[in-house]
Amino acid sequence: MIKYILKRLMYILLALFVIVTATFFLLRVAPGNPFASERNFPPQIEEKLNETYGLNNPWYIQYKDYLIDAATFDFGESMKYKARSTNDMIAEGFPVSLTLGIEAMLLAIGFGVLIGVVAALYHNRFPDYLATTFAVLGISVPSFILAGLMQYFLAYKLQLFPISGWKGFTYSILPALAIAFSHMGFIAKLTRSSMLEQNNSDYVKMARAKGIGKWTVVFRHTLRNALLPVVTYLGPLTAGVVTGSFIVEQIFAVPGLGKHFVQSITNRDYTVVMGTTVFYAIILLFAVFIVDILYSVIDPRIRLKGAKK
Numbered sequence: 001m002i003k004y005i006l007k008r009l010m011y012i013l014l015a016l017f018v019i020v021t022a023t024f025f026l027l028r029v030a031p032g033n034p035f036a037s038e039r040n041f042p043p044q045i046e047e048k049l050n051e052t053y054g055l056n057n058p059w060y061i062q063y064k065d066y067l068i069d070a071a072t073f074d075f076g077e078s079m080k081y082k083a084r085s086t087n088d089m090i091a092e093g094f095p096v097s098l099t100l101g102i103e104a105m106l107l108a109i110g111f112g113v114l115i116g117v118v119a120a121l122y123h124n125r126f127p128d129y130l131a132t133t134f135a136v137l138g139i140s141v142p143s144f145i146l147a148g149l150m151q152y153f154l155a156y157k158l159q160l161f162p163i164s165g166w167k168g169f170t171y172s173i174l175p176a177l178a179i180a181f182s183h184m185g186f187i188a189k190l191t192r193s194s195m196l197e198q199n200n201s202d203y204v205k206m207a208r209a210k211g212i213g214k215w216t217v218v219f220r221h222t223l224r225n226a227l228l229p230v231v232t233y234l235g236p237l238t239a240g241v242v243t244g245s246f247i248v249e250q251i252f253a254v255p256g257l258g259k260h261f262v263q264s265i266t267n268r269d270y271t272v273v274m275g276t277t278v279f280y281a282i283i284l285l286f287a288v289f290i291v292d293i294l295y296s297v298i299d300p301r302i303r304l305k306g307a308k309k
Contacts, residue, residue: 012285019281023274075275080267086275093257101241103176108183116191138185144247147178164253175252194226235288
């Protein structure tokens with residue numbers, strides 16, 4: 001186990017290096033610069049700003065400096081917001097995005113597993129058809145379209161929820177649902193397929209032959225094994241929740257990290273773009289790492305590659 005963990009940590013460091021490098025050079029080769037939109041700037045002031053932020057240095061000097069800063073988690077000062085560091089913006093926006101992301105993940109996993117279990121238990125009957133339709137709709141409708149529809153009908157027309165902002169729990173319900181809906185549908189389909197496979201296994205047939213109730217068989221026998229595909233999906237789910245929150249946070253005016261990320265791309269704010277990219281990359285890579293470890297917890301029969309046998 002220790003050997004496997006160390007090996008995966010090395011892969012994480014390598015992946016982070018590739019992400020940092022790719023982000024740095026993609027931003028540098030893109031046309032324009034952070035101060036191109038400031039048309040009132042005299043050339044002398046723009047030159048001074050470029051010198052202050054090191055944009056006049058050769059690319060390899062800028063690259064070396066950024067690698068050192070990223071390794072020490074010092075992402076520098078924002079090029080568009082005076083006296084604001086990238087670290088401060090991450091510290092300010094991430095708790096909001098984390099709250100929204102956890103809520104969306106709980107909704108997606110909880111309702112997705114429940115819908116999948118009900119669909120499998122009532123296979124080829126009305127609950128199964130209803131659950132399948134729900135899952136297909138969830139997978140098909142993008143989160144930003146669903147966010148707009150929810151905002152219009154549930155918030156504006158019916159006035160059941162606030163339209164936008166972040167002033168309490170009720171403000172998080174619609175954006176969390178918008179993010180969770182598509183993942184909920186995918187998890188429901190995964191759970192349904194896995195449950196149907198488990199229901200045809202010998203140990204489930206034996207349990208039913210002993211007269212054990214339907215729901216007892218589900219919770220004691222089939223669900224644990226059926227959750228393995230869902231655990232596999234936790235890594236992509238984390239990525240989907242994180243990236244899906246960017247536009248949803250903009251639509252609902254949620255002051256999260258996604259808002260800063262989108263604005264930094266629009267403003268060509270190099271330091272904020274690279275800082276938030278590295279920060280999100282760390283979260284996603286460690287999420288995938290934790291999912292791999294969870295395999296052995298849910299099913300001890302699974303041996304991690306590199307663990308002692």
